Structure formats: C-alpha cells, structure tokens
Amino acid sequence: MKKFIISIMSSLVLILSFGLQANAATPVKIPVLMYHRIEVNANKNDTWQISLNEFKQEMNYLKSNGYTTLTNDQFYNIITKKAPMPAKxxxxxxxxxxxxxxxxxxxxxxxYGFNSTEFVVTDQIGTSWGSPSDMIRIMTEEQLKTVAKNKVELENHSTTHGHIANLGTTELTRRVAGATNKLQSMTNKPVGYxxxxxxxxxxxxxxxxxxLKVKMAFKVGGGLATDSSDLMNMPRIGIVNTDNITTFIRKIKTGY
Structure with a gap:
C-alpha cells in the first residue's frame, strides 16, 4: 500500500513539474493596443480617430475568438513571470x-465585460477645445468615476500633455505625482502605471x-510586449483610422 501511495505521489510530482516547465517555456507575447478617439463619424484626416463600427468589429472579434482582456496588474504579473499567461x-x-x-x-x-485602461491627463478633466466641427471634450470627473466602477482602470498620463520628456526632475516629479494624487483621490484605487x-x-x-514607484510605463510602437521588454518602455500597438478588421487581426498577432 505504501509503495502504491508513493508511486501516485511521484506521478503527481512529475505531472506538476511538467506543467510548470511547460508554462516557463511558453514565450510571453502580449498585444497591448493603444486607442485614442472612437467616433460615430470618424474624421479621416485624423490618424487617431477610428469609427465606432470598426471598434465594434474589433471588440466582437476579441470576444468571439476567446481573448482575455487583462488588468494592468495581471499584465505586469505575466510579463514578470509571477503569474501564468492565458491562451489569448x-x-x-x-x-x-x-x-x-x-x-x-x-x-x-x-x-462584453472587458477590462480596459484609460490614461488620463488630469488637468484636462472636464475641459474642451477645438472647432465646432471637431470639438475635443474630455470626460468629467463624474464620468470618469462611473467608468472606474466598471472595469476601466484610470492611470497616469501626467497632469498636462505635451513634449515633456526633457523637463527637469522637479517638474517631472510634480506632474507625475500630481496626476497620481488626483486619480487616487477620485477613485480610492492605487495608480501605478x-x-x-x-x-x-x-x-x-x-x-x-x-x-515615484511607478511599476510600468508605456511608449508607442515596438510590436508585441514580451517578458524581455523594458518595463519602463513597454510597447503598444497603435490602432489607427487606416486599419480594418484584417489589419487589426494581423496587428494583434504580429505586433505590426
């Protein structure tokens, strides 16, 4: 009987070991999509505006094909090999x-019950600008609070938008910390991305x-995110107004 139990336990150990090795050997490749504006009547002259119909097709494709939309923490844990990666x-x-x-x-x-992330420029909350034919309006604090209760993570895009990368340490610190504090006070949730x-x-x-203890930062371009990607310059795939469902599928599979 003891030999039988030992044999069963040995088999279980081998199975678990094989599973862990298979998971460790699986290459981590994750598409990170970057959207800007989703409009009913998208302006074809604006690269970053895509039509609502196109967006619906893309989200339906993800749902129909079994993709798992991640939270930022889930993504971080997969990239850093702290958690297993789902199939898609x-x-x-x-x-x-x-x-x-x-x-x-x-x-x-x-x-669809999807997780998503909205990167917020906090000084712009509730403001608007532009021409009457193409007015840019930023969500109000109440709208942001509403989406934050429903699987949308509000994360840091600085207090102000602009070409700020070469500002001094003090000013960059002020802008990043200011946005973090604003978003955390709105949602009572940590902001780490x-x-x-x-x-x-x-x-x-x-x-x-x-x-400032930011766990991960995202850039533009660079293909699929992998476990060898720079955590502070993680790649993102831009979805633009020249894309269609065919190019969308190619992008999420290849990164380009």
Whole structure:
C-alpha cells in the first residue's frame, strides 16, 4: 500500500513539474493596443480617430475568438513571470480620456465585460477645445468615476500633455505625482502605471517614474510586449483610422 501511495505521489510530482516547465517555456507575447478617439463619424484626416463600427468589429472579434482582456496588474504579473499567461491575453488601453470613450467605446466594453485602461491627463478633466466641427471634450470627473466602477482602470498620463520628456526632475516629479494624487483621490484605487505623452521618454523621466514607484510605463510602437521588454518602455500597438478588421487581426498577432 505504501509503495502504491508513493508511486501516485511521484506521478503527481512529475505531472506538476511538467506543467510548470511547460508554462516557463511558453514565450510571453502580449498585444497591448493603444486607442485614442472612437467616433460615430470618424474624421479621416485624423490618424487617431477610428469609427465606432470598426471598434465594434474589433471588440466582437476579441470576444468571439476567446481573448482575455487583462488588468494592468495581471499584465505586469505575466510579463514578470509571477503569474501564468492565458491562451489569448490582450491589454486594451486608451489615451486622453475624451468623452467619446464614455459615449461610444465604454458601452461596448461593458457589454462584453472587458477590462480596459484609460490614461488620463488630469488637468484636462472636464475641459474642451477645438472647432465646432471637431470639438475635443474630455470626460468629467463624474464620468470618469462611473467608468472606474466598471472595469476601466484610470492611470497616469501626467497632469498636462505635451513634449515633456526633457523637463527637469522637479517638474517631472510634480506632474507625475500630481496626476497620481488626483486619480487616487477620485477613485480610492492605487495608480501605478504611466503612459508617456507622445510616447516620449528619457533616462531622467524613467528615473523619476521609478522614484515615484511607478511599476510600468508605456511608449508607442515596438510590436508585441514580451517578458524581455523594458518595463519602463513597454510597447503598444497603435490602432489607427487606416486599419480594418484584417489589419487589426494581423496587428494583434504580429505586433505590426
């Protein structure tokens, strides 16, 4: 009987060991998508505006094909090999917190139960600018609080947008910390992730983020995210107005 029990236990150990080795051997490759504006009638002259119909097709594809939309912590833990990777992981990010997210993208994300991230420029909350034909409106604090209760993570895009990568340490610290404090006070949730305005970083910027305990920062471009990607310059795949469902599928599979 003892020999039988020992044999069973040995078999279990071998099975578990094989599973862990297989997981460790699985290459980590995750598409991180970057959206900006989702409009009913997208301006074809604006690279970062895509149509609501196109967005619906893309989200339906992810749902129909079994993709798992990640939270930032899940993504971080997979990238750093602290957690196993699901079969089809993906991270959905949006920059700028424009109101079209609230009215157009958010209902689709909520319908499918998707996780997503909105990188917020905090000094712009509730403001608007532009021409009457193309007015840019930023979500109000109440709208941001609403989406934050429904699987949308609000993360740091600085207090102000602009080409800020080469500002001094004191000013960068003020802008990053200011945005973190604002978002945390709004949501009562930790803020630990950052998206560089215009995707522009610098060695000093990276040091500022590390000193402020930012866990991960995202740039623009670079293909699929892997476990060898730089945590403070994580790649993102831009979804633009020349994309269609065919190019979308290619991008999430290849990164380009």
């Amino acid at each position: 992981p993906i991270l959905l990010t949006f920059d700028g917190a424009t109101s079209d997210f609230y009215y157009n993208a958010y209902p689709i994300l909520k319908q 950052f998206a560089y305005p215009f995707g522009e970083s610098s060695p000093n910027f990276v040091n500022v983020l590390k000193n």
